[in-house]
Amino acid sequence: MMVNDLRINGARLVTRLEKLGAIGALEGGGVSRLALTADEKRGRDHLVSEMKALGLEVSIDPIGNIFGTRKGRTDGPVVMLGSHIDTVATGGLYDGALGVLAGLEVVATLNDAGIETEHTVVVAAFTNEEGARFQPDMLGSVVFAGDMSLEEALDIVSIDGKRLGDELAAIGYAGKDAGPKDIAAYFELHIEQGPVLEDEGLQIGVVRGVQGICWTEITIAGRSAHAGTTPIRLRRDAGLAAARIAAGVGDLVREIGGEMVGTVGAINLAPNLVNVVAEKAVITVDLRHPDAETLARARASLASLVSDVALKEDVEITARTLADFPPTDFAPALVDCVEQTALGLGLSTRRMFSGAGHDAQIIASLAPAAMVFVPSVNGISHNVTEFTAPADLENGANVLLQAALHKAMPTNGENA
Amino acid sequence: MMVNDLRINGARLVTRLEKLGAIGALEGGGVSRLALTADEKRGRDHLVSEMKALGLEVSIDPIGNIFGTRKGRTDGPVVMLGSHIDTVATGGLYDGALGVLAGLEVVATLNDAGIETEHTVVVAAFTNEEGARFQPDMLGSVVFAGDMSLEEALDIVSIDGKRLGDELAAIGYAGKDAGPKDIAAYFELHIEQGPVLEDEGLQIGVVRGVQGICWTEITIAGRSAHAGTTPIRLRRDAGLAAARIAAGVGDLVREIGGEMVGTVGAINLAPNLVNVVAEKAVITVDLRHPDAETLARARASLASLVSDVALKEDVEITARTLADFPPTDFAPALVDCVEQTALGLGLSTRRMFSGAGHDAQIIASLAPAAMVFVPSVNGISHNVTEFTAPADLENGANVLLQAALHKAMPTNGENA
Known part of the structure; x- marks a missing residue:
């Protein structure tokens, strides 16, 4: 099989979202997995177990970021696919979870096809992206990128009066691993959280940066x-x-x-x-x-x-x-890669900026980063009614898969 | 002494305001006499005792309005000077109290001069003008004027869940008297509760009506x-x-x-x-x-x-x-009377409309009515810092006295 023809399994991706969404599920729909709570710990445990089931080597860094590593042929820089699994108090199944679980789906697809990539592929879940329990938001990626010291981060006190370091240790996610810092490319698939793609009837948002x-x-x-x-x-x-x-x-x-x-x-x-x-x-x-x-x-x-x-x-x-956050521009080569990949898959696209903050904008200071957006129904997010259609989830994950392969197998003729 | 030369006693008027203001006094200044509370009952008792001390015949009507009557030579229509003694929860010493106590001061001045008026003079204090405890406001004058039935009024429930009729009976002010309905003229002296007179450096507001x-x-x-x-x-x-x-x-x-x-x-x-x-x-x-x-x-x-x-x-x-309250126009002849009286006393005036509601606008449906305004420092009212200078209080009460005499002694050559 040609690598270019590889496709993720859409139904399996939806099942992954539903399984994680059952953890911290709210009556009547939606999910609540505030960072470092018991529910989020169960989400983390589930993620780690899924990673292991896919043969990934799991490492946890001192701020609780989770990395699942699929070794490539070389020891060079990794291709990282990430996002977060914490949610706001009344969140949906897609914000954050999609980027992590689509990463797992990419790994499963590579496993099924028996493909060994040149670069190592890492699936990452960053701690406390939402900032709903501990401020600031995007904390896990901020510490990972070295923009805040670990000590300062561990001393942050939550809205319910708990110290982050204590909460992290209590759920068993105060890791000792360093996490892969030599990153060739970071891709984050995310729901748009806005109405533009839906309004314009487009399938993929090629994210140029963050406002x-x-x-x-x-x-x-x-x-x-x-x-x-x-x-x-x-x-x-x-x-x-x-x-x-x-x-x-x-x-x-x-x-x-x-x-x-x-x-x-x-x-x-x-x-x-x-x-x-x-x-x-x-x-x-x-x-x-x-x-x-x-x-x-x-x-x-x-x-x-x-x-x-x-x-x-x-x-x-x-x-x-x-x-006061300055705009972030994603790496032009990676943005082009996302766009060409989507067009190559026959999907309709538009270039756009993200109006919300994401881990990708933090990682962008460390390595080339880019994002893929899929439509949010009615533009709704941070809400139990958050929804993205299965076909859109599948499209986005296929863009993630092919973009990752472009970077993880650069010398593969089919991807050249 | 010529009637035109009669003047009220300014210091005595201020003492009257201070005495009533001590009832329900708030720590640090201001006063709280919400309608039909224990504090307001003490205010009523004080007023009745002052009326009796001045030789007035006291009558209470079924909604608790208090009337102090000074008999004239004839049995014809009365000249009424009135306002209210209830306050908002954190009120001042002047709003309402001034109109009633200046009425007492007019009576004291007539007594001191040994003057018998042609028309009977009545000092009135209407129930629940503020509407701060029972709604609507101006309730006592509304019922007095026949704009609401007594039964309906007695069934009104206060913001603290008490029936008006029960509260009125509890403080002993559910009277049986009718109150004088044949009114030749109703005058109400009141603080402006706005900044216009002070801003323009004027002494007396001749109130043409209510907005x-x-x-x-x-x-x-x-x-x-x-x-x-x-x-x-x-x-x-x-x-x-x-x-x-x-x-x-x-x-x-x-x-x-x-x-x-x-x-x-x-x-x-x-x-x-x-x-x-x-x-x-x-x-x-x-x-x-x-x-x-x-x-x-x-x-x-x-x-x-x-x-x-x-x-x-x-x-x-x-x-x-x-x-939705339509504007009220006061009786032109009475408005002219107030203006001429003030000018005759050498006071500076302006015609103006009241921006706030007053008992006078209700009585205006029953009889010729008019109001006299004196300046409010900084335009402040319904506030513990409400203040009107003693000289302004005295000016206002003298206008009230002389306007009342014009109407109560119409055949007196000096007032013709």
């Missing part, structure tokens, strides 16, 4: 006043100022257009009563763009908007940056 | 979406729609101008998170204007704004009227 993210908290100090007895000219209305900024954010992102997104998701007024002019308002602004310069332009527009509103409504406004 | 009030609750149904992964064109952002409406209310009231006021005091988003496009928003809109036609125009503009935003942001919007 830069800037979160700003804006606090507006006005003056409380009676809504009936205070003439407009004597008001310092924090609520009106908040509304003007929120509406202005809507306008400025539309003006920039393209991939620019901006959201005022939270607005809190005080005293928040029908007949009192608000004394105080706190709002958040979430700005994202794949290009650092455009993102900086949006931030400048926001700052100018805030100044204008402060002047116009006679209020005092302070702004605080809550998060 | 019409329209409260609308607007509920916006959008679609929850990831703030990073959902392109602008695929959003149905309830938060953005809420902001556009709130900002639009700010614009439309400025466009109408003049006495128009409009406030979005409450904005509630769901889920109200930094990185989630809001699925739902509920906001309140408070519109007020003294003229019914202009208020109707503002409501029409709001409706059109809501339609435009619904279309533009692809959200579903429903609106519910929470309150």
Whole structure:
């Protein structure tokens, strides 16, 4: 059989997702496997046992990342397929799990075909990607990439007051292995978590990188006043100022257009009563763009908007940056590889940026990385109704398989 | 002494306010006398005892309104000076109390001068004006004016789950008297509860009427979406729609101008998170204007704004009227009387509308009514820091005295 004709088993992949999804399953659907809880430990145990059943050599690093290694002919850099198996408190079956289990499915497919790759293939599951129990998110890959010290990470305290190091030891996943750092290519298959592929009727998202993210908290100090007895000219209305900024954010992102997104998701007024002019308002602004310069332009527009509103409504406004992640560009050669692979499989594609954070953007500082997106029904994620159709899962896993083979068997004529 | 030269005793008026203000006094300042509570009963007892000390004949009607009567030479219609002594939970010493206690001060002044008026003078304290414990507000005057049946009123349940009739009987103020319904003129002295007089450096507000009030609750149904992964064109952002409406209310009231006021005091988003496009928003809109036609125009503009935003942001919007009070115009002759009296006393005045509700607007359906406003420092009211300077209190009470004398002694040459 020609390597190019290899295909994963779609039904088996769905079964893998269902089996892992049964661990921490919520009544009525969805799953809850918060990082390092008893349910997530059972998920880890299941993953390790599946890895072993496929003949993978399992290693655990000190932050609890799990690696399943399928040795290649050479000792050179590995091809890594990874993601995570922790979830948010009310998550779905696909976010994270797909990237890990499709990695297992790739290994199973190679095993079934009796193929020995040139490079070693590693399936990785990174610790605490969601950041739902321990902050920051993407913690396992951050420590793996050396962006945070192990000691600092182990001392992080969870939302339920537990130390990460203690929780990791308690579930038996404080490993001693180093994990493979010499990586030729890292591929992560993930659901889109957005509506674009579905909306455009496309099968594969070729992820060029991850948007830069800037979160700003804006606090507006006005003056409380009676809504009936205070003439407009004597008001310092924090609520009106908040509304003007929120509406202005809507306008400025539309003006920039393209991939620019901006959201005022939270607005809190005080005293928040029908007949009192608000004394105080706190709002958040979430700005994202794949290009650092455009993102900086949006931030400048926001700052100018805030100044204008402060002047116009006679209020005092302070702004605080809550998060500031620059955009990540994936390795162009790997992005091309994903695209050519998908097109070669006859799948429809579009290049896109990820609007959410992923382990791949962390690994990108260590090695060439890229991502494959498959459609999310209604764009829904971090929700028990998260769903991706079996055919889309299968397509994505086949792109993962073939892209991995391109890199793991570079001298194979059929893949040249 | 000429009747025109009569003046109240400013220091004695302040003492009256301090004495009543000591009942239900809050630590650190302010007062709490929620209607029909033990503290308010003590306030009532104090008032009745002060009335009796001034020789007034005290009567209590079935809704607990207190009337102190000073007989005139004739049995004709009475001149009534009134307001209320209940407060909000964290109120000040002036709102309501001033109108009642200035009435007592007028009586004391007449007593001291040995003046017998032609018309009977009545000082009135109406039950539950604030509406802070029992809704609706202005309940005592509403029942007195026949706008609600006594039975219905007695069955109202308080915010702490008590039946009004039971509470009224428990404090001993379920009276059997009818109260004087044949009223030649009703005057209410009140603090402005707004900043206009202070801002313009004026001493007396000649109140022409009470603004019409329209409260609308607007509920916006959008679609929850990831703030990073959902392109602008695929959003149905309830938060953005809420902001556009709130900002639009700010614009439309400025466009109408003049006495128009409009406030979005409450904005509630769901889920109200930094990185989630809001699925739902509920906001309140408070519109007020003294003229019914202009208020109707503002409501029409709001409706059109809501339609435009619904279309533009692809959200579903429903609106519910929470309150709808038409404007009240006070009797022109009585308004003129207040103005001429104040000018005659050498005080600076402006005609204005009340932005808040008062017993006077209810009595206005029964008899000629008018109000006198004095400045509120910083426009603050319904707050423990509520304050009006002694000189302003004295000015207001002198206007009340002289306006009352104009009506109670119409054939007195000096007042003709």
